[in-house]
Amino acid sequence: MREKTLNILRDRKEGYVSGEELSKELGISRTAIWKHIQTLKEEGYKIVSQKRLGYSLVSVPDLLLPYEIKKGLKAKILGKKIYHFKEIGSTNNFAIELARKGIEEGAIVIAETQTKGKGRLGREWSSPFGGLWIAIILKPKILPTQAPRMTIIAALGVAKTIRKLYHLDAFIKWPNDILIRSQLGTIRANGRMRKKEYRVFKKVCGILTEMGAEQDTVNYVVIGIGVNLNIDIKKFPMEFRKDATSIEKELGCKIDRVEFTKRMLEEIEDFYLLFKKRGFTPILKEWKKISATLGKRIKAVSGRRIIEGKAIDIDSDGALIIQTKKTKQEKILAGDVTLV
Amino acid sequence: MREKTLNILRDRKEGYVSGEELSKELGISRTAIWKHIQTLKEEGYKIVSQKRLGYSLVSVPDLLLPYEIKKGLKAKILGKKIYHFKEIGSTNNFAIELARKGIEEGAIVIAETQTKGKGRLGREWSSPFGGLWIAIILKPKILPTQAPRMTIIAALGVAKTIRKLYHLDAFIKWPNDILIRSQLGTIRANGRMRKKEYRVFKKVCGILTEMGAEQDTVNYVVIGIGVNLNIDIKKFPMEFRKDATSIEKELGCKIDRVEFTKRMLEEIEDFYLLFKKRGFTPILKEWKKISATLGKRIKAVSGRRIIEGKAIDIDSDGALIIQTKKTKQEKILAGDVTLV
Numbered sequence: 001m002r003e004k005t006l007n008i009l010r011d012r013k014e015g016y017v018s019g020e021e022l023s024k025e026l027g028i029s030r031t032a033i034w035k036h037i038q039t040l041k042e043e044g045y046k047i048v049s050q051k052r053l054g055y056s057l058v059s060v061p062d063l064l065l066p067y068e069i070k071k072g073l074k075a076k077i078l079g080k081k082i083y084h085f086k087e088i089g090s091t092n093n094f095a096i097e098l099a100r101k102g103i104e105e106g107a108i109v110i111a112e113t114q115t116k117g118k119g120r121l122g123r124e125w126s127s128p129f130g131g132l133w134i135a136i137i138l139k140p141k142i143l144p145t146q147a148p149r150m151t152i153i154a155a156l157g158v159a160k161t162i163r164k165l166y167h168l169d170a171f172i173k174w175p176n177d178i179l180i181r182s183q184l185g186t187i188r189a190n191g192r193m194r195k196k197e198y199r200v201f202k203k204v205c206g207i208l209t210e211m212g213a214e215q216d217t218v219n220y221v222v223i224g225i226g227v228n229l230n231i232d233i234k235k236f237p238m239e240f241r242k243d244a245t246s247i248e249k250e251l252g253c254k255i256d257r258v259e260f261t262k263r264m265l266e267e268i269e270d271f272y273l274l275f276k277k278r279g280f281t282p283i284l285k286e287w288k289k290i291s292a293t294l295g296k297r298i299k300a301v302s303g304r305r306i307i308e309g310k311a312i313d314i315d316s317d318g319a320l321i322i323q324t325k326k327t328k329q330e331k332i333l334a335g336d337v338t339l340v
Numbered sequence: 341m342r343e344k345t346l347n348i349l350r351d352r353k354e355g356y357v358s359g360e361e362l363s364k365e366l367g368i369s370r371t372a373i374w375k376h377i378q379t380l381k382e383e384g385y386k387i388v389s390q391k392r393l394g395y396s397l398v399s400v401p402d403l404l405l406p407y408e409i410k411k412g413l414k415a416k417i418l419g420k421k422i423y424h425f426k427e428i429g430s431t432n433n434f435a436i437e438l439a440r441k442g443i444e445e446g447a448i449v450i451a452e453t454q455t456k457g458k459g460r461l462g463r464e465w466s467s468p469f470g471g472l473w474i475a476i477i478l479k480p481k482i483l484p485t486q487a488p489r490m491t492i493i494a495a496l497g498v499a500k501t502i503r504k505l506y507h508l509d510a511f512i513k514w515p516n517d518i519l520i521r522s523q524l525g526t527i528r529a530n531g532r533m534r535k536k537e538y539r540v541f542k543k544v545c546g547i548l549t550e551m552g553a554e555q556d557t558v559n560y561v562v563i564g565i566g567v568n569l570n571i572d573i574k575k576f577p578m579e580f581r582k583d584a585t586s587i588e589k590e591l592g593c594k595i596d597r598v599e600f601t602k603r604m605l606e607e608i609e610d611f612y613l614l615f616k617k618r619g620f621t622p623i624l625k626e627w628k629k630i631s632a633t634l635g636k637r638i639k640a641v642s643g644r645r646i647i648e649g650k651a652i653d654i655d656s657d658g659a660l661i662i663q664t665k666k667t668k669q670e671k672i673l674a675g676d677v678t679l680v
Contacts, residue, residue, distance in 0.1 A: 093440075096440070096552075100433075100436070120554060121554065121557060141643075143673065144484045144485065144487070144551075144553065145484065145485050147484070147553075147555055148555045151555065175555060176555075208554070209554065209555060210552065210553070210554055210559075211484075211552075211553055211554075212436075212550065212551075212552055213484065213487075213550070213551055213553065214460060214461070214548070214549065214550055214551075214674070215487055215488045215491065215515065215516075215549060215673060215674040216642065216643070216672075216673040216674035216675065217461060217674075219550075302556065303481075303556070332556075333483065333555060333556045334554070334555040334556035334557075335556065
């Protein structure tokens, strides 16, 4: 009902809607309308009220509010249920709790900031205001070994969204990062700093997939996605700055975060449905086209193993195949990869 | 302090210990002693108090209380922390919550009865009073694919305990059941029921291993173990009765549940430490000796696949290898196996 109230106000643009009109349209009392308006105001919507004229929506807050994301969202599964927090410890942790309580797949958890954002292997993930910190719950019928496939589906969705909306060169660094290739970098040459056409890859998004599973069944997968949207890189802790970028930094302007979130949910859902219908092969094909890893000489650290070689392929489980010697190949399921 | 109070009373056998003596020994007030005694009584300990004589422990309740299990327990990791419930929804669920909150490995959760005991793939698990319904939290450094190894380690521990304590023929049915082979069964021959030497295998224990994991790291494993100890099979729902047995039924008498629990924790810990030190090979070797599956003609249902053939081996991940035709082998990670 609150969502409907909001949408009527929204459709009237700058005009006024009287309490009586709203009350008639929605079939609830004027007191009930007044209460919904108060709640919307508390959520950050600027709504003015004028005697005899009624209510008017002046501005929508710069927040990733459920009503904003749901409006016109084409995704059918993803975003069916949306949980929104101004601040949370970790969206992944909250999503895991929901998944364990049996929530349907497609539910998402969004926070404006995270106080304990998680990276891979218990690392810290910086989540200042302005980014998109989201966790998506899926319940695919896959084996625990196949969970990396979900990371790949999500990565593909994020990269495609960045490419389509902003025409930036987004690439996927195996297994779980999205990098943007900038055309101009600064390099030190002959002891002096110079600007030069030099391609640099910087991280704009990281993905953390967690699962709850039995031996041969995945009960749920939670895909945590962090995208640096409207973020001043200086807000990041020192150690992350060098290799990080944001959409704002690359474009030189702030973008519409709600639009990004909607498009991203739609892209990920499209790939997820494609996977359900046709299996993993078409996903892998798309993925290889925008890989920042394939064909490159890399150093990979996976657990205690350190492997150097050329990244030559990804197998059907999403594992990376590395050619270490002319006749020898190694396979890793996940790890830290650096381009050599 | 409560544990110490109890142990002093226990050591005195049927004799009395005065409040003054306890107070001196433990360095706490007589009022504090009195409070501990009250709590112990509430937990089910029968303690009588006599003016001038003091307190005397008359009987210990037939419950799997932490003080009883900890007393003389040789396991160093398993059982370091014990959570005990007279009734709980599911020990596995509670253990998963603990694991997610960062509890150390080795913590265990025991319940006298479960109201929502879980079997594999969301099936129901009947947990009346008299059994052992326990969940063990471990944090091994393994890949998600290797989680079945933990089920095998637990199964081995349970089977060995049954064999050592009661000299029953306990076998492991891949992947997660313990069966007891009885020497005498009843068969229908020529239209009449006859007693005949006839080997039947009946289920005495089931194991449900659940994990929380990232792509390449297991965060925790919860091994749920249900053992039918002092249980009248008639307490089970009709559909489970035919294939189930209990230690009480096999032996014809009730056993000491605390003793069983202690020995089982010790056996599982021994195999777990062996695995940590020497890897999975020695575990697999032990396991093959008491497998009810290897060498048998079986039918296995794994997801949508139905495979018939001879179970010929277990691989290093714990997967079952089935010879389906002379030249063809299939591998399954988990599933429902029936002997043909």
